[in-house]
Amino acid sequence: MKVSHYTVHSPRTISEALNILKDGAARPIAGGTDVMVQIKDDLVKETELLNLSYIMDLNYIRDDGDFIRVGALTTYSDLIRSRLVNEYSPVLVEAARTVGAVQIQNRGTLAGNVGNASPAGDGLPPLFATGAKVKLQSEASEREVDIGDYFLGVRKTVRQPNELITEVSVRKMKPGDYYFFKKIGLRSANAISLVSVAAVLVPAEVLTFKEARIAMGAVAPTVIRAKSAEAAILNCQLTDEKMKEVGRLASEEAHPITDIRATAEYRKQAIAGAVYEGLYEIVNGFRSPVNGSSV
Amino acid sequence: MEIEVSFVLNGKRVTVKAPPAKSLLRVLREDLDITSPKPGCEAGECGACTVLLDGKAVTSCLVMISQVQDREIWTDEGLVKDGQLDPIQKAIAEEGGSQCGYCTPGFVMSAKALLNSNPHPTEKEIVESISGNICRCGAYPRLVQAIKKVANE
Amino acid sequence: MPEVEAVKLASEEILQQGYSYINRSYQRVDALDKVTGKIKFFSDMKIEGMLFARVFRSSVAHANIVTLDTTEAERLQGVRAVLTYKDVPGLNAYGAIIPDAPVLGYGKVRFYGEPLALVAADDQETAEKALGLIKAVYEPLPAVHSMDESLKPEAPKLHDRGNIARHALILKGDVDRAFKDAHLTLERTYRTQSQKHMFLEPEAGIAYTDELGNLNILAGGQNPYRDKMQVARSLNISPEKVRVINYPAGGAFGGKDDVTVQIHLALLATKTKRPVKLVWNREESGIGGFHRHPSLITLKTAVNDDGRLLANDSHIYLDTGAYQSFGPTVLDVTIEVINGPYLIPNIRIDANLVYTNNGISSAFRGFGGPQGNFAIESMMDEMAEEMKMDPIDFRLKNLAKSGDIGPFGNSMRNMEGIHEALSRLRNSPLWQLGKELPPKPWIRRGTGVAIAIKGVGFGTIPDYPTAAVELLPQGKIKVLFSNPDYGQGVNTGNAQIVAEALDLPMNEIEVVNADTQYSPDTGSSSASRGTFTSGNALLVACNKMLDRLRMEAALYLESTRDGIEYASGRFLIKGNESKSVSIYDLAKGLRAKGETLKFEGTFEVPRYPEPVKGTLEVPHVVYMYGAMVSSIELNTLTGYLDVKNVDLMADIGNVINPLLATTQCEGGIVQGLGFATSEELVYNQDEKPMNTNYTTYIVPSIADIPKMYVEFIKTYEQYGPYGAKGMAEIPIVPVGASIANALKQASGVRYYQLPLTPGRVLSKLHDQGQG
Known part of the structure; x- marks a missing residue:
C-alpha cells in the first residue's frame, strides 16, 4: 500500500467539487468503502481523490412527485431509516439491508454503488426494477440518464471523467405493487452476492399482474432485466408450474461467470x-404489497 | 504530502499530520497510540477496527483521515470513565464474550452504537448490529447474551 | 497388551469433595484488559527505533531458483537489511516434528508464497517498496496440485525421498476374512478440504536484543520453548540467549503451533541490532500461513446380521503440502479416530502423509480428528440406515465399554460418559424437529448424529510438563507455566486450580504465562493438553510449597508437622486456632534466610510405554468424548444449508470453569460449522490461494450460527487435575459428520465431501433428481 502518493481534495460545495473535477483527473469518493480497499490493494490508478464527504448539500432524501431524490452522500443506513423510502421503495430498503453489514451501510452510498459499477452491487437491482435515473453534473452541463442506459460493462459507465454523480432518483412504487429482493451469498451477513434479484409486480386484479420488472445482479457484466421472465408473468394465473417456468426463463437470460465464489451453473x-x-411468497401470502402492513 | 486534520477523539480534540489518504485506523494506531481498533483485514470485512464516527459504527480501515475533520470519534479505550467500565464492556467480560480478545473492541463498539440508538433492541436487531464483526473464537452467543444483559438493565 | 505406567497422582492428597474454586464460572482473568482494549497484542506494540520487516515470497509453486537478486533492494534508502538463505547462520530449516521447511528458500521452491528473503526498513512503505525490487528468476517445474496427482508414479517429486512423507500400516485381526463372513460390507470414499485458521490477528511479532545481549522474541505462538529451540537452532546460538513470549495471541487454533515469524524476526533483529516488527497482512496469512490437512479416506466396513461391526479397512491420505510441519502427528490422530470409540475386531489402517505443492498443512484444532471423524461417522450412519437400525441404537450397540480392549490394545476407560451422552441425545427435541413440516415447500428438515473421540495430549510420547508457583511476601501467589493462553482460558483455569489447592481467593493469584524467562517449560497449548498438563504440574508445585511452609510453620508455631493444619493461607495449631501464621509472613522469614519462594512441580503424564507399531504416539490413556446432534433446514432451490440447532453432550472430565468450557465448546462448534458448510481454501492454476480474505473465505458470522446447547456429562478423570481432562478439540470433531448426516435425512442424498457449500449441495441434488 503506497498511501503517501495520493492527493485528496476536500471541497465544501458542489461547485468547488465540479471545478476540481473539470480536468477529469480526480476519482470521486463518497463513503469510500470501495475505494479504500482498492487503495490498500494498489488498484487505484488516479493519484488525485475527490472527497465529497464535507458537501452537506449532497446529503438528502427528497420527495419529488413520482420520484424520491437521493443525494450522492446519502448512505444505505439513511435509506433504511427513511420513512419516505420505506413507504415508496420498500424493495430498495430490502436490498439496502443486505449491503455488507451495519458498518458498511453507515458509510456506503447508493450513488457510490452506481459509480463503482460492480454487477454485484446490491443496491442496483432495485433501481432497475423500479426505474431510476442518475444525475450527472459537470461544470458545464447537467444531465439525467436512465439507469438502464447508465452502465456499459464491469466498472464501465457513461459518466465522463469531469462529471460527478450528484443524485440518484428512484421512481416510487405504487400502492398495491408487489415486490421482492433476494440475495444469495455465501454467508447470511456481510457477504458479496453470488446472485441477486429484485422484482416489482404491478397487479391487474387479485394475483394477476399487468406489469413486471425483474432485475438480476451478478449474472452479467451489468445488472440486467429478465425480459422473457417478465413477459411470462403478465396476465395469467401464477400456478406453481408457471412460477417455476418464470424462474427457468430468468435463468436462461442470465450469463454469469464462474469465479472462486461460485460456478456459472x-x-x-x-x-x-x-x-x-419470491413469486411463491407473493402468491402464497408471505409478502404484503406496497403500503401494506409490512411497511 | 501530509495534511493536518483535527477531530475529537474520545472526548478530547486532537490534531494529527498524515498522508490524506491514510486510513483512520492506521492514524489511530500508528500516530495516536490508540490500538483497540485492530487491523484484522483492512478491507471492511471483519469489523475488528470498528469505531464510532459521529455516533455510528464504522470500520475505521475504510475511513480516510481526510474525511474526519471536526468529527467525533470514540474507541473502546474512551468508554472507560474514571476507571469505571462501560456497562457493555462489563457485560461482555462477565458473559464470556471475549476469548482471545482481538475482535473484542470491535464488538464493543458495534454493540455500543446499537445500545446508544436503541437501548432495548430485539434479538434480531442485536444480531444485525454485530453481523459485520467476525469472532473466530466463536463467542457469538455470549456476545448476544451480553448485549441483552445491558438492554435489560 | 501394554500397561499404563505407574503414575504418582499429583492431586491425590488434595482431592476433595465440594470445591471452593473449581466448578465455578469465574470471569476470564484477562477479561477486563480485553474488553477495554487495554491489552497490547504484539502487533499493537511499538519499540523506540524499531524497524519494519516484510517477507519476500515466491510467486511460483514449484521451481528451481535460478537467481535471487537483492542488490537493488539493498540500495534503497531506508532499507537496513535484506537477508537470504546465506544469512541463516544455523540450520536453515524449521518444523515442529522434522525440520524440513527452509527458513529462507534456496535451490528449490515448493509452494506459492515460500519465504525467500527478508527486508527490514525504517518504515512499512519502504519495506514494501524493497520487496518490489527483489528479483527472483525461476526455472519452473510442473506443480503437484492434489494428492491424486501426487500419488501417480509419474508425478514430479517434491522431495528426494519421494512424495510420501510418512506411511503407516496398522493391523489387527484379519479384515479380509471378516469381509468374507460379513452380512453387509460398504466401501465409501470421503474427502475434506483445506481449512484456514483465519485468526483475527495474523501471524505477528516483535524482536529485540536486550542490554544483556539476549534475544527477545515476542510473538503470538503456542509453545514458547519449542520456538526458543527452533530460533536457537537456526541462529546457531545457545537457547540460553533466547527469550520467547507467546502471550497474548489474537487466536491460534493450531496455526501458530509451529514457527511463523519467530526465526525471521530473530535473524533481522540480530543482523540490524535494532528492534524489528513483523506483521503478516491478511493475504500473506492466507498464502504463507498454515492450514488444515485435506483428507482423502476410503473405508471398507463390514457388519454381521445383528448389526455388530466386524471389520474396518481404512486407507487414509492426508495432504501435508510442501513440508511436514505437524503432518506426522496429524496423521496419527486420524489413525487413532478412524475406528471411533467402537469395538471392531478386525482392523487395517493404511495411512499416508502426502506431499503436494499446496502450501503447508499443519496443526488445526482436532489435528486429523475432524477428517477421520467425518469418514467413520458418515459410515456409521449409512451402515445403520442399510441395517434399518436407529443411528443411535447402532452406535450404542457397537460402542466400547469400560474395560474393553480398544483398537490399539488399549484398555478403554471411563466409557460411561459417552454411553450416557449418546443415550441422552435420543431425548433431544431436535429429533422431533426433523419431523415437523416446514412452512415453505422447498425447505426440508433433517437431524443427524455423530459421536467423537479425541486423545488428550501427546499419547505415548514422554511428556513431563513443569510449572511453578511463587509466594510473594506482599500477599500474592504467582502462577507460572508456559502453555500460552490464546483465548481458550488456561490462565483462568489454572488460577482456579491454584486457588483451590492453596485455598486462597482468586484475587491473590497472579498468572505469568508463556514467557521463557519466568515460566517453566509446560510445553505447548495444543492437543487439548493445557489444563491437564499445567494444572497437574501446578498441583505438584503447590504441594511442594505447602510442604515447605508446613515445616517452617511448625517451627514458628513451636509445634510439629502433624500438629498443625492449613486453611485459607494460614497454618494453625490443631485445636488451638488462636495461634496461627500466614503463609505470607512465613514467606518473609524464608526470604530473609535467602531461600527461594518459587516452587516448581513436574508432572509425568500417564502413558503407554510404547506406541502401537506403525504409529508415533497411539494410543492415549486419557480420551475426551462428545456426542452431537444437529438439525438443519435445506433450501432445495439454492442448496443453502441453514444449520438451526446443534446439541453437544461432552465428556471432558470434571469441569473447572463451566462458563469458559461452554464458550469454548460453542466456539469449537462454530469453527466446525465453517468446516462443514463454507470454509475451503481454493488455489488457482498457479497454486496461489485465491480466497484469503473474509469475503471470499467464508468464516461463519453471528447470522450463520445455530442455536447451541452444550452439556457436560458428570465424569471424573482420575489422572486429571481435580478430575479434568482436556476439551478444546472435542466440540469441533463431530460437527462435519453430524451435519452431513442431517443433510442426508433432509434430502435423501448422502454427501461424501466437505464443505457442504450451496454449489456442491445443489449440484448433487440435481444429479440425483432431488433438486
Whole structure:
C-alpha cells in the first residue's frame, strides 16, 4: 500500500467539487468503502481523490412527485431509516439491508454503488426494477440518464471523467405493487452476492399482474432485466408450474461467470430458485404489497 | 504530502499530520497510540477496527483521515470513565464474550452504537448490529447474551 | 497388551469433595484488559527505533531458483537489511516434528508464497517498496496440485525421498476374512478440504536484543520453548540467549503451533541490532500461513446380521503440502479416530502423509480428528440406515465399554460418559424437529448424529510438563507455566486450580504465562493438553510449597508437622486456632534466610510405554468424548444449508470453569460449522490461494450460527487435575459428520465431501433428481 502518493481534495460545495473535477483527473469518493480497499490493494490508478464527504448539500432524501431524490452522500443506513423510502421503495430498503453489514451501510452510498459499477452491487437491482435515473453534473452541463442506459460493462459507465454523480432518483412504487429482493451469498451477513434479484409486480386484479420488472445482479457484466421472465408473468394465473417456468426463463437470460465464489451453473440455478421463491411468497401470502402492513 | 486534520477523539480534540489518504485506523494506531481498533483485514470485512464516527459504527480501515475533520470519534479505550467500565464492556467480560480478545473492541463498539440508538433492541436487531464483526473464537452467543444483559438493565 | 505406567497422582492428597474454586464460572482473568482494549497484542506494540520487516515470497509453486537478486533492494534508502538463505547462520530449516521447511528458500521452491528473503526498513512503505525490487528468476517445474496427482508414479517429486512423507500400516485381526463372513460390507470414499485458521490477528511479532545481549522474541505462538529451540537452532546460538513470549495471541487454533515469524524476526533483529516488527497482512496469512490437512479416506466396513461391526479397512491420505510441519502427528490422530470409540475386531489402517505443492498443512484444532471423524461417522450412519437400525441404537450397540480392549490394545476407560451422552441425545427435541413440516415447500428438515473421540495430549510420547508457583511476601501467589493462553482460558483455569489447592481467593493469584524467562517449560497449548498438563504440574508445585511452609510453620508455631493444619493461607495449631501464621509472613522469614519462594512441580503424564507399531504416539490413556446432534433446514432451490440447532453432550472430565468450557465448546462448534458448510481454501492454476480474505473465505458470522446447547456429562478423570481432562478439540470433531448426516435425512442424498457449500449441495441434488 503506497498511501503517501495520493492527493485528496476536500471541497465544501458542489461547485468547488465540479471545478476540481473539470480536468477529469480526480476519482470521486463518497463513503469510500470501495475505494479504500482498492487503495490498500494498489488498484487505484488516479493519484488525485475527490472527497465529497464535507458537501452537506449532497446529503438528502427528497420527495419529488413520482420520484424520491437521493443525494450522492446519502448512505444505505439513511435509506433504511427513511420513512419516505420505506413507504415508496420498500424493495430498495430490502436490498439496502443486505449491503455488507451495519458498518458498511453507515458509510456506503447508493450513488457510490452506481459509480463503482460492480454487477454485484446490491443496491442496483432495485433501481432497475423500479426505474431510476442518475444525475450527472459537470461544470458545464447537467444531465439525467436512465439507469438502464447508465452502465456499459464491469466498472464501465457513461459518466465522463469531469462529471460527478450528484443524485440518484428512484421512481416510487405504487400502492398495491408487489415486490421482492433476494440475495444469495455465501454467508447470511456481510457477504458479496453470488446472485441477486429484485422484482416489482404491478397487479391487474387479485394475483394477476399487468406489469413486471425483474432485475438480476451478478449474472452479467451489468445488472440486467429478465425480459422473457417478465413477459411470462403478465396476465395469467401464477400456478406453481408457471412460477417455476418464470424462474427457468430468468435463468436462461442470465450469463454469469464462474469465479472462486461460485460456478456459472450454480448461479443460473440459484437465480431460477430465487425468482421462484419470491413469486411463491407473493402468491402464497408471505409478502404484503406496497403500503401494506409490512411497511 | 501530509495534511493536518483535527477531530475529537474520545472526548478530547486532537490534531494529527498524515498522508490524506491514510486510513483512520492506521492514524489511530500508528500516530495516536490508540490500538483497540485492530487491523484484522483492512478491507471492511471483519469489523475488528470498528469505531464510532459521529455516533455510528464504522470500520475505521475504510475511513480516510481526510474525511474526519471536526468529527467525533470514540474507541473502546474512551468508554472507560474514571476507571469505571462501560456497562457493555462489563457485560461482555462477565458473559464470556471475549476469548482471545482481538475482535473484542470491535464488538464493543458495534454493540455500543446499537445500545446508544436503541437501548432495548430485539434479538434480531442485536444480531444485525454485530453481523459485520467476525469472532473466530466463536463467542457469538455470549456476545448476544451480553448485549441483552445491558438492554435489560 | 501394554500397561499404563505407574503414575504418582499429583492431586491425590488434595482431592476433595465440594470445591471452593473449581466448578465455578469465574470471569476470564484477562477479561477486563480485553474488553477495554487495554491489552497490547504484539502487533499493537511499538519499540523506540524499531524497524519494519516484510517477507519476500515466491510467486511460483514449484521451481528451481535460478537467481535471487537483492542488490537493488539493498540500495534503497531506508532499507537496513535484506537477508537470504546465506544469512541463516544455523540450520536453515524449521518444523515442529522434522525440520524440513527452509527458513529462507534456496535451490528449490515448493509452494506459492515460500519465504525467500527478508527486508527490514525504517518504515512499512519502504519495506514494501524493497520487496518490489527483489528479483527472483525461476526455472519452473510442473506443480503437484492434489494428492491424486501426487500419488501417480509419474508425478514430479517434491522431495528426494519421494512424495510420501510418512506411511503407516496398522493391523489387527484379519479384515479380509471378516469381509468374507460379513452380512453387509460398504466401501465409501470421503474427502475434506483445506481449512484456514483465519485468526483475527495474523501471524505477528516483535524482536529485540536486550542490554544483556539476549534475544527477545515476542510473538503470538503456542509453545514458547519449542520456538526458543527452533530460533536457537537456526541462529546457531545457545537457547540460553533466547527469550520467547507467546502471550497474548489474537487466536491460534493450531496455526501458530509451529514457527511463523519467530526465526525471521530473530535473524533481522540480530543482523540490524535494532528492534524489528513483523506483521503478516491478511493475504500473506492466507498464502504463507498454515492450514488444515485435506483428507482423502476410503473405508471398507463390514457388519454381521445383528448389526455388530466386524471389520474396518481404512486407507487414509492426508495432504501435508510442501513440508511436514505437524503432518506426522496429524496423521496419527486420524489413525487413532478412524475406528471411533467402537469395538471392531478386525482392523487395517493404511495411512499416508502426502506431499503436494499446496502450501503447508499443519496443526488445526482436532489435528486429523475432524477428517477421520467425518469418514467413520458418515459410515456409521449409512451402515445403520442399510441395517434399518436407529443411528443411535447402532452406535450404542457397537460402542466400547469400560474395560474393553480398544483398537490399539488399549484398555478403554471411563466409557460411561459417552454411553450416557449418546443415550441422552435420543431425548433431544431436535429429533422431533426433523419431523415437523416446514412452512415453505422447498425447505426440508433433517437431524443427524455423530459421536467423537479425541486423545488428550501427546499419547505415548514422554511428556513431563513443569510449572511453578511463587509466594510473594506482599500477599500474592504467582502462577507460572508456559502453555500460552490464546483465548481458550488456561490462565483462568489454572488460577482456579491454584486457588483451590492453596485455598486462597482468586484475587491473590497472579498468572505469568508463556514467557521463557519466568515460566517453566509446560510445553505447548495444543492437543487439548493445557489444563491437564499445567494444572497437574501446578498441583505438584503447590504441594511442594505447602510442604515447605508446613515445616517452617511448625517451627514458628513451636509445634510439629502433624500438629498443625492449613486453611485459607494460614497454618494453625490443631485445636488451638488462636495461634496461627500466614503463609505470607512465613514467606518473609524464608526470604530473609535467602531461600527461594518459587516452587516448581513436574508432572509425568500417564502413558503407554510404547506406541502401537506403525504409529508415533497411539494410543492415549486419557480420551475426551462428545456426542452431537444437529438439525438443519435445506433450501432445495439454492442448496443453502441453514444449520438451526446443534446439541453437544461432552465428556471432558470434571469441569473447572463451566462458563469458559461452554464458550469454548460453542466456539469449537462454530469453527466446525465453517468446516462443514463454507470454509475451503481454493488455489488457482498457479497454486496461489485465491480466497484469503473474509469475503471470499467464508468464516461463519453471528447470522450463520445455530442455536447451541452444550452439556457436560458428570465424569471424573482420575489422572486429571481435580478430575479434568482436556476439551478444546472435542466440540469441533463431530460437527462435519453430524451435519452431513442431517443433510442426508433432509434430502435423501448422502454427501461424501466437505464443505457442504450451496454449489456442491445443489449440484448433487440435481444429479440425483432431488433438486
